[in-house]
Amino acid sequence: MAMVELRQVRKVYDSGFEALKGVDLEIEKGEILALLGPNGAGKTTLISIVCGLVMPSSGSLMVGGHDVVGEYRAARSLIGLVPQEISLEPFEKVGNAVRLSRGLFGKPRNDALIEEILRRLSLWDKRDTPIRALSGGMKRRVLIAKALSHEPEVLFLDEPTAGVDVELRRDMWEIVADLKARGVTIILTTHYIEEAEAIADRIGVINQGEILLVEEKASLMKRLGRKELRIELAEPVTALPETLSDRSLRLEEEGRMLVYDYDTSAERTGLAKLMAELSAAGLSVRDVDTRKSTLEDIFVDLVKQQEGAA
Amino acid sequence: MSGMNWRGIWAIYQFEMMRFFRTLLQSFVSPVISTSLYFVVFGTAIGGRIDQVEGVSYGAFIVPGLIMLSVITQAISNASFGIYFPKFIGTIYELLSAPLNFLEIVIGYVGAAATKALFIGTVILLTASFFVEIQILHPLAMVAFLLLTCLSFALLGFILGLWAGNFEQLQLVPLLVVTPLVFLGGSFYSISMLPSAWQTVALFNPVVYLISGFRWAFFGIADVPVGLSLLAIAGFTLLCLGVIWWIFRTGWRLRS
Numbered sequence: 001m002a003m004v005e006l007r008q009v010r011k012v013y014d015s016g017f018e019a020l021k022g023v024d025l026e027i028e029k030g031e032i033l034a035l036l037g038p039n040g041a042g043k044t045t046l047i048s049i050v051c052g053l054v055m056p057s058s059g060s061l062m063v064g065g066h067d068v069v070g071e072y073r074a075a076r077s078l079i080g081l082v083p084q085e086i087s088l089e090p091f092e093k094v095g096n097a098v099r100l101s102r103g104l105f106g107k108p109r110n111d112a113l114i115e116e117i118l119r120r121l122s123l124w125d126k127r128d129t130p131i132r133a134l135s136g137g138m139k140r141r142v143l144i145a146k147a148l149s150h151e152p153e154v155l156f157l158d159e160p161t162a163g164v165d166v167e168l169r170r171d172m173w174e175i176v177a178d179l180k181a182r183g184v185t186i187i188l189t190t191h192y193i194e195e196a197e198a199i200a201d202r203i204g205v206i207n208q209g210e211i212l213l214v215e216e217k218a219s220l221m222k223r224l225g226r227k228e229l230r231i232e233l234a235e236p237v238t239a240l241p242e243t244l245s246d247r248s249l250r251l252e253e254e255g256r257m258l259v260y261d262y263d264t265s266a267e268r269t270g271l272a273k274l275m276a277e278l279s280a281a282g283l284s285v286r287d288v289d290t291r292k293s294t295l296e297d298i299f300v301d302l303v304k305q306q307e308g309a310a
Numbered sequence: 311m312s313g314m315n316w317r318g319i320w321a322i323y324q325f326e327m328m329r330f331f332r333t334l335l336q337s338f339v340s341p342v343i344s345t346s347l348y349f350v351v352f353g354t355a356i357g358g359r360i361d362q363v364e365g366v367s368y369g370a371f372i373v374p375g376l377i378m379l380s381v382i383t384q385a386i387s388n389a390s391f392g393i394y395f396p397k398f399i400g401t402i403y404e405l406l407s408a409p410l411n412f413l414e415i416v417i418g419y420v421g422a423a424a425t426k427a428l429f430i431g432t433v434i435l436l437t438a439s440f441f442v443e444i445q446i447l448h449p450l451a452m453v454a455f456l457l458l459t460c461l462s463f464a465l466l467g468f469i470l471g472l473w474a475g476n477f478e479q480l481q482l483v484p485l486l487v488v489t490p491l492v493f494l495g496g497s498f499y500s501i502s503m504l505p506s507a508w509q510t511v512a513l514f515n516p517v518v519y520l521i522s523g524f525r526w527a528f529f530g531i532a533d534v535p536v537g538l539s540l541l542a543i544a545g546f547t548l549l550c551l552g553v554i555w556w557i558f559r560t561g562w563r564l565r566s
Contacts, residue, residue, distance in 0.1 A: 013566060051407040055565050073315070073409040081407050087400030091332065096325070103321025104408040146404065 001065060002026040003154060003185040004050065009059035011045055011209075019045040021209040022059065029153075032176065032186045033214075034200035036193070042209040043189040044084060047156045051081045063154055077105060080152030084159040084189075086139045090132035094123055097131060098145045105150035117148050120175065137168045144175070155179060157188035161195055173199050212305075222263070228291040229271065231258040234284040241281040247274065258283075318410045322418025323425075326392055330426050337426070338433060341380055345434045348376055349441045352498055363500050364531045369442040374525040375497030376438065381431040381456065382463045382492055382517070386484050389423035389467030394480050397471075406565060412558040416468060423464035424457075431456055445528065451536070452527035458543045459520060465550035472563045491517045501533040516542060 004027040011020040019042050027033050037043050048054040050061055052072055061068040066075040089097060098114055118124040121141040126134065131142060140160070147155060157176075161169045176186055176199050190196055196203050197217065204214040213220075236255035250259040258278075262269045278285060330337055352372055360368040393415075396402040405415060438444060446452050474480040495517030501509055512518050513534070523539025526532035532539070557563070 051403075053403055053406045053565065055561065073313075073411075076407060076409040079407065081403065083400075083403050085400055087403055089396075089399065089401055091329070092325075096328065100321050100325045101404060103324070104318045104404060104410060106315040106317045106409060108317065 002062075003029040003031075003064060004187065005060075005062040006046075006050075007060045009046075009049060009061060010057045011042075011049060011054065012057045019209050020049070020056075023206075023209070023211055025204065025211060025214065027185055027187060029185055030180060030183045032180055032188070032199055032201045033204055034196035034202075034217075035187065035189045035204045035206055036191070036196060037189070037206035038191075041206045043206055044158055045209075046206070047081070047158050047187070047189065051079055051156060052076055077150075078153045080147035080150065080155045082140075082143050082147045082155070082157045082160055084162065086136065086143065088131045088139055088142055091130055093128050093130055094118070094134070094142055094145075095127035097142060098149045101146040102149040107150050113151070114149060117145050121145050121171070137164050140164055140168065141171075144172070152184065154185045154187070157186065159189055159191070161190070161192070169195075226292075227262055229260040229262065229274075230289045230291065231260065231278070231285055232256060232287040232289075233258060234286045237283065241283070243281050244277055247277075315408075315410050315414050318408060319414050319418045319421075322405075322415065323422045326419060326422030327425065329392075330388075330422070330429075337430070341384075341430045341433050342437050344380070345376060345437045346441070348372070349438070363503070364529075366529045366531065367442065370444055370529070371500075371525075372498050373435070373438045373442065373444055374528050375495075375521050377431045377434050377456070378459065378495075378517070378521050378524055379492050379497050380434055381427045381459055382488065382520075383484065384430045385423055385427035385460050385463035386467035386470065386488060388426045389420055389464040390471035390474065390480055390484075391467075392419045392423055393468055393471035394474050398477075402564075412554075412561075412564070416465075416554055416558075420461070420464045420468050423467060424460040427460040427464060428456065431460070447530045448527040452524070455520070455524045455527055455539075455543065458547055459524075462543060462547040462550055465547070465554060469550065469553055469557070472557065491515050496521050496533060500531075516546060519543065 004025070006023050006025040009020055009023045010018070012018045023042075023046060025046075035043050035046070045054060049056050050063065050068060052068065052075075056069070063075040064078045066078075068075045092100075095114065095118070098118065099109070102110065102114070115124065118127055121144060123138070123141050123145055126138065131139060134142065144160070157172075160172055164172075173195075176188075179186060188195075188200070200217050202214055203217050203220050205212045233256055237251070238255055240249055240251060240258075248261055251257070252259050260274060262271070275285075349369065352368075354369075356368065362368065363371045396405060435444070470483050471480065494512070495515050496512070501512050501518060501522070504512060519534055519539045519542035522533040523536050523543065526536045526539070
């Protein structure tokens with residue numbers, strides 16, 4: 001049974017804006033899923049619906065086998081949320097704010113656990129400091145501590161590292177790895193491919209309220225890891241020389257441009273050999289340029305496919 | 311009711327009370343000072359000329375009205391601010407994502423606001439006892455009126471806090487509706503002192519019934535029959551509960 005299961009989830013806001021258009025998604029227990037997508041893609045709406053902040057217009061959502069709407073108590077007890085915006089009561093002390101979160105979720109007081117969480121997030125020294133006196137990064141740590149205080153089995157991190165320093169980003173990745181080791185299911189949204197690369201098991205891409213793909217990180221990274229070498233020839237050619245025919249080369253721009261696809265993660269890219277072969281074939285090179293396929297390229301491709309299918 | 315998230319309710323209640331204790335000095339000192347000022351201005355300056363109202367010294371006569379005035383404003387402002395502030399700064403996300411239903415949220419916030427109002431009412435009563443001799447003929451009725459007032463106006467405040475889209479709206483209703491009604495509700499005078507036409511108008515002011523009943527509990531004198539007063543405050547509490555129930559059913563202003 002999937003830990004989180006969405007079936008045909010739609011959300012139409014009162015304004016008429018359709019934020020989610022029938023999303024299907026399954027996340028297994030202990031898995032880390034990174035949801036990538038441009039601003040306004042529906043990432044936050046998706047998280048908000050699962051966490052009970054926004055009501056779905058239709059479709060079914062289950063967390064731990066409990067319906068998010070009908071059995072909201074059982075479902076929400078399992079869920080921790082670290083929101084995108086830093087929303088904290090400014091005058092409250094760090095320790096009290098974190099204890100409040102545990103209480104709201106109906107869990108009995110557990111000072112040892114709160115201490116462990118605060119220490120883990122380097123907040124223990126700040127436990128009696130009013131939140132307004134903390135830096136932005138520290139406030140984000142408090143948000144994480146609040147979400148962890150009630151021992152969630154499913155943790156949602158909405159853009160957890162937007163605008164945070166390197167140290168917190170590392171800490172966060174470590175914490176995520178720890179939680180995964182304890183069997184916690186984690187869903188995070190991000191703009192950054194590096195982040196997804198660092199911690200996710202699977203990557204989902206969402207755009208305009210639709211999930212365009214959900215794929216194992218390894219295979220997606222392979223696609224993202226592709227690079228293109230573009231070789232501009234001094235003299236255009238009509239065909240590839242015989243000696244180069246076994247290479248995966250393409251001729252573009254009326255024979256002026258040779259394009260070579262290669263995998264940067266491969267042990268041997270064969271670039272040096274290719275250049276030697278070019279010169280042996282008597283082709284003189286005017287310029288070379290490389291292009292890496294980015295997440296954006298993948299988005300563009302996917303969006304094009306999406307439009308083409310419509 | 312064993313299915314209720316009592317720990318969650320307690321967490322909200324405690325958190326709200328902590329806000330109150332953080333500013334204990336302000337919460338405690340401000341009603342003491344304002345009550346003392348009312349006594350200086352109304353009790354001494356005006357009271358010196360009025361002497362007695364319906365057999366009660368003017369200084370003592372205004373005590374129930376003064377308590378009601380503060381309790382009503384405090385209950386409304388505490389409850390409305392209590393739920394508006396999380397909406398304003400965004401911490402409401404946590405309340406909505408917690409395994410809490412609307413009723414539990416209401417009990418936590420309204421309970422805390424009513425407690426604060428009750429505390430302030432008690433402080434005013436004690437302060438007043440330093441200035442004038444106070445008799446309470448019907449202590450049980452006095453407590454009942456006080457509790458119902460704290461509760462019903464905290465409910466009203468909660469509804470206001472949910473409704474308000476900005477700080478101006480948050481203060482608009484208390485300023486334009488509640489304060490005038492309370493001041494014109496006979497806090498400082500008996501309705502019988504008004505010209506007869508205005509007496510009829512005054513009977514349309516719900517606060518008149520409250521203050522009249524509360525004053526009856528102290529001195530046994532009332533502008534309107536005490537049964538009517540009880541009925542009015544009970545009716546008002548029910549009305550607020552009804553609105554809260556409707557909000558609960560529809561999720562109004564909480565979840566999009």
